[in-house]
Structure formats: structure tokens, C-alpha cells
Amino acid sequence: MFRAQRGGLAAARDREAGFAMSGDGNQGTCHEDGVLVRKAQEKREDFDALYRKYLKKVYTYVFYRVGKAEDAEDITESVFLHALLHLDRYQDRGIPFSAWLLRIAHNLVANWHRDTGRHRSVNLETAEGLKDMSPSPEESAENREEIRRLREAFSSLPDDRQQVLILRYAEGMKHREIGEVMGKSTGAIKVLVHRSLITLHRRLSEKEEEG
Numbered sequence: 001m002f003r004a005q006r007g008g009l010a011a012a013r014d015r016e017a018g019f020a021m022s023g024d025g026n027q028g029t030c031h032e033d034g035v036l037v038r039k040a041q042e043k044r045e046d047f048d049a050l051y052r053k054y055l056k057k058v059y060t061y062v063f064y065r066v067g068k069a070e071d072a073e074d075i076t077e078s079v080f081l082h083a084l085l086h087l088d089r090y091q092d093r094g095i096p097f098s099a100w101l102l103r104i105a106h107n108l109v110a111n112w113h114r115d116t117g118r119h120r121s122v123n124l125e126t127a128e129g130l131k132d133m134s135p136s137p138e139e140s141a142e143n144r145e146e147i148r149r150l151r152e153a154f155s156s157l158p159d160d161r162q163q164v165l166i167l168r169y170a171e172g173m174k175h176r177e178i179g180e181v182m183g184k185s186t187g188a189i190k191v192l193v194h195r196s197l198i199t200l201h202r203r204l205s206e207k208e209e210e211g
Helices: 003-014 030-042 044-066 069-085 097-116 141-155 159-170 175-182 186-210
Strands: none
Touching: 030 044, 030 097, 044 069, 044 097, 044 159, 069 097, 097 175, 141 159, 141 186, 159 175, 159 186, 175 186
């Protein structure tokens, strides 16, 4: 099913959202997710609706975490295969189905890092959407320098702080949903987001002083 839809992954890669500090909100309501999940639990062929609905969101998250399109495609396929095989274990907790999918993705990405022995710091230069952030030739050298400092400051953050900012601002997820993905309480996520933003601001200030 998933190998046959490799074209869908390529399309998701081509349309990948940038790290723009603003999200597009939840894709659909929890009620809609519940209906789709129940249909898929009764008839596995109906899982395709969930696959198409959340393919882009899952792929974008995975790509940010691993940085290579081919690896991101393979892991994304594994996420949906795992979800399909274990769909009966899903429990509706009043949050979008995507939070459960991203929790699976979180675990598979962690396994990927452990197996490859690599720690992925998000390379903002490699994200298609982030290239759109780069100034045009007409823009000033000052703006280009600011963008460079932002990229360097973000990449210097610890892994969990990069992740929480991606989920909050690139994916547009709520604190409770992020908690489901990262295995933390809503309160802990709020604190982590706050501290991550403070750290990012401090790193930016340091780079401005260095400049």
C-alpha cells in the first residue's frame, strides 16, 4: 500500500512547509478523526483516508528530524505501516489522530538516530520551505545576516528544544498534543517551549554581539 504511494511522499516532500513560526492549525476536527479511525478499524482499506490526510504532516516532521528525503520517506512509510498494524490499540483521548502518528514517528526517528549513531541537528538550509525565507537579491545584506544568525542559533539548540519548536510553530500543534508526541505533560511542554524561546533569543543576542 505505502510503497505503491511513493508518489504521494514525493508530493509531500515537494510541498513541505517551512519553519515560519506559524502553524496552519489542526487538519480537521477530533470528531472527524474519530469517524475515520472507526471506519478504518472496521475496514482496513479505509485507513487510506487517514494516510492521505496526515501524510504531509508526518513527512514534514520526520524530514526535519532526519534531514534526508530518502530516509524521511522510508520512516514515514514505517509510521503508517505501524499505525495500520496497531490501529486497534489507538484510544481516542480527544486530540487529533496526528498526535498518535507523530508519537510513533518520534519513536522511529529515535531508533533511526540510535541505529545510525548520528545526532541530527536540524539543518535549516536543507528544508525546501526554508529556502523561501532566504532574501531575494534585492534584499539587504543586513536581512541576509539576520537569517543566517537565526539558522545558526536554532541549529545550536539541544535536540528536544529544536523538536518542541518545530512541533509548536512549524506543525502548529497545541501544548497537549505536543505532550502526547514527546511523552511529557502539558505543563512540562509549556515550560519547554518558553525556555526554548528564551534560549533561542539568547543565542541570537550572542551572535549579534559576535557580529
